Amino acid sequence: MKRHLRKMHNVPTVRRLPDYHALLQERAAAGEQFVSSSYLAEQMGIIPVLVRKDIEVLQVTGTPRIGYPVEPLLRRIEHFLGWGERMDAVLLGVGQVGAAILANRQLATVGLNVVAAFDADPRKISTRIHGVTVLDVAILEDELRKLQVDVAILCVPSLYAQGLTDRLVAAGVGGIWNFTPVRLDVPDQVITQKEDLTTSYALLSARLTRTRAETCAEKVA
Amino acid sequence: MKRHLRKMHNVPTVRRLPDYHALLQERAAAGEQFVSSSYLAEQMGIIPVLVRKDIEVLQVTGTPRIGYPVEPLLRRIEHFLGWGERMDAVLLGVGQVGAAILANRQLATVGLNVVAAFDADPRKISTRIHGVTVLDVAILEDELRKLQVDVAILCVPSLYAQGLTDRLVAAGVGGIWNFTPVRLDVPDQVITQKEDLTTSYALLSARLTRTRAETCAEKVA
């Protein structure tokens, strides 16, 4: 079978789903049974028909005049994103970034379950950080065999990123959530998602400089 | 003048620019004067013509057989993203996430300069974290008047996010980099960029569950 580097469709929709999910949880907590596309659109700053298109992908049907049922929507979003059943992960590198991720409560609520952390620093090994035990990275392969995780969260110094990636891939990890600035080299069947503060900052700073330039232009005019 | 909620064009291009920038810095450090679109494409897993289209936006011209000049490319990317001149910022909330951002070296290299941090915890106030002094959030307005920053980095507990945002907006901050899960309500002229672990995780988990489903389907077949 050809290993097509298959492009995912619907990326913009997938990006919006977590926001819908959060909004729907609020509505559910408020005891609402139904929600309209115009309400969701209003909250997210988009137009209602785009919400309906996204919901079409989820295969949830609504009722004219009433809206969409909140609970089924939540369940279908979770199913679509793989948030339905729990996803086991290990975290590598318990530095500032690693510790911040372990401290994050939200991730547990969407099904991501960090079962172990690894570090090379003897002062960290065998401690517990935010409820997760830190193990010696030297025994990574042994533990991965036991734990059978789906995802590895990579928060180590750049220097060790590719080497550890190779070990993770060899151990059969399916996905790597990469918080290092390194472009990882992985085989096609391994999925990587890179988290990059500078990329995100680029989106902010690019818009910011454009607005500033515009404001200056207005002053001159 | 109509305050058009102007949609930024070229968002995919802007997302790629930081990657080009990093690659070009590597080439520059290696003493290379020129780089080809096929090299950049290969490194980033895209096709060369897309690189050339991005470079067209930057208004850098190349030479057939030779490639594009590395230094001018770097300068134009920096100019396009507003990384050319330094951008001053304050950080609010020195918790796990705030501390991780203060520890990040990369951001300084792209021109983001955190000049002060604020917190409400008396144990943190007046300490220095990664070279940045922590001030009492009670004197936020006074300090903002003095500092005249462009950006605020928001890393406080959800409960305080909107209240602090209102104070930041009133103080004339132009952009807010939002690391809280809260959808902030701001006037049109204030630019916000939300950083959300769950959104990023959604992109990973959605692809991961699709591959898993596919693998199962193959097994059956």
Next chain:
DNA sequence: TAGATTGTTAATCGATTAACAATC
């Protein structure tokens, strides 16, 4: 000159938006 690479125009593809019919 031949060949590699840039630059540009046209085609394609996907996502968003508009228009409006269907339905409760």
Next chain:
DNA sequence: TAGATTGTTAATCGATTAACAATC
């Protein structure tokens, strides 16, 4: 029934890709 909202088809818009001419 009237009106609000969903659902669907067609139009538009932007980004990517293909094709190829221009250039060193």
